[in-house]
Amino acid sequence: MKIATINKLCCPFDHSDLTLTRVSEDTEGKILEGWLHCPHCTRIYPIVKGIPIMSPDAYREMDMEKPLFEKWQKNLEGKKVKDFRLIE
Numbered sequence: 001m002k003i004a005t006i007n008k009l010c011c012p013f014d015h016s017d018l019t020l021t022r023v024s025e026d027t028e029g030k031i032l033e034g035w036l037h038c039p040h041c042t043r044i045y046p047i048v049k050g051i052p053i054m055s056p057d058a059y060r061e062m063d064m065e066k067p068l069f070e071k072w073q074k075n076l077e078g079k080k081v082k083d084f085r086l087i088e
């Protein structure tokens with residue numbers, strides 16, 4: 001996903017602006033992996049293969065997302081993910 005497109009996204013719950021953390025991008029600068037974070041409700045939305053996962057909590061499966069956050073542990077800088085929220 002292009003950064004310009006990502007910058008237009010807002011949190012689906014409270015419509016706050018999201019912050020982007022890049023983990024990897026392609027040669028054209030499109031984000032392949034990373035996450036969006038809402039500073040208001042602290043939800044974290046992973047970007048997988050260029051697609052942000054922004055479904056309602058009830059439709060998300062932590063078991064599926066957990067390996068991603070484990071893989072990104074280094075990038076999360078000591079923060080943890082619980083109930084789809086990023087906690088210190």
Ligand SMILES: [Zn+2]
Binds near residue numbers: 011043
């Ligand atoms: Zn939010």
